[in-house]
Each structure stands twice: as C-alpha cells, then as structure tokens.
C-alpha cells in the first residue's frame with residue numbers, strides 16, 4: 640500500500656476520506672513557491688520599485704496615515720508568472736504592516752465566503768464587484784449575464800436592475816461606467832423604455 644491511496648478511516652459513523660496525499664503535495668508546492676517569491680523580493684528591481692511607492696506616498700500608510708508603523712508595499716492582485724515589480728504602480732499601495740494584515744485577512748474572508756455562496760447568489764456578487772470596479776475605472780466594460788447581476792451593479796450606482804440592462808442595450812451588450820451614469824441621468828419616461836429592452 641506504500642504510495643497508494645489509503646483506505647478510508649472508520650471513526651464510528653463518520654467516514655474520513657484519505658485526502659492527505661494531494662493536500663501534502665499542494666502544501667509542498669506552495670512552500671516552494673513562497674520560497675521562490677521571497678527570493679524575488681530581494682531583487683534590486685523590487686527594492687527600487689518598493690522605494691518609489693514609499694516615496695510616492697511620502698512614507699505614510701495610504702490607509703491609516705501612520706508614519707510610525709513599519710511600511711510595506713501591498714499588491715492589489717497577483718498574476719501567475721509575473722515578478723513583484725511587473726505590476727502597474729496604480730495597483731501597488733504603501734500600507735503599514737497592521738493595515739496590510741487587515742486587508743490580507745479581508746481578502747481571505749471574501750474568498751472563503753464566496754466559495755460557500757449558492758450559485759444563484761454568485762452573479763449578484765459578480766454584479767457588485769463589477770459595479771465597484773466601474774465606479775473606480777469607468778472606462779472598462781463588462782457583460783451583464785442576468786437580472787441578479789444587473790441588481791448588483793445597480794446597487795453600486797444607485798440604479799435599478801432595469802436601468803442597468805437598458806445601459807447594456809444602449810452600449811451594444813456591454814456596460815461601462817460612463818453609460819451607467821448617462822442612463823442614471825435620464826428622465827423616468829426614458830427609463831420605462833429600458834424595461835422592454837435588455
């Protein structure tokens with residue numbers, strides 16, 4: 640049985656499946672990646688970028704304004720294969736270690752709760768995410784998959800789902816921040832037309 644799958648462990652009525660092997664491999668891989676990433680953080684190109692971000696923010700935490708706490712550079716997101724310094728400056732933030740810990744914790748919580756959501760709620764959440772993104776980056780454009788997603792977007796723009804679907808109709812199937820603001824400004828009679836258009 641060495642190396643092969645173990646039989647399920649019988650603990651009374653609870654059957655525990657032998658999931659140790661794949662998790663072990665995943666952990667080892669993650670540890671290896673973390674080590675590789677830690678090496679990249681010593682690279683002079685990252686040290687230079689890091690200093691530039693600190694200087695841009697006058698060595699102050701962007702979130703709490705602290706000048707005393709140790710500072711760190713926070714990445715909004717990671718992409719496989721990119722080095723730490725290959726991200727746009729707008730996605731890098733000067734945060735104190737305390738705030739960085741909070742943001743990291745929240746991101747983990749969002750991921751966990753998202754995984755536990757019902758499928759029906761997923762498009763609405765996607766709508767909120769897209770709505771928030773468009774509030775910050777109105778030039779980007781996204782598809783809206785269903786009414787629930789339109790509701791999520793609408794909540795971010797103080798609009799109804801019908802208005803969002805009307806904006807999608809006007810914009811040839813995609814929504815962007817500017818079109819949403821344009822539709823929001825329309826008088827009510829115009830919005831009514833939007834109900835039949837999707």
Ligand SMILES: [Zn+2]
Nearest residue numbers: 700703735738
């Ligand atoms: Zn802070």
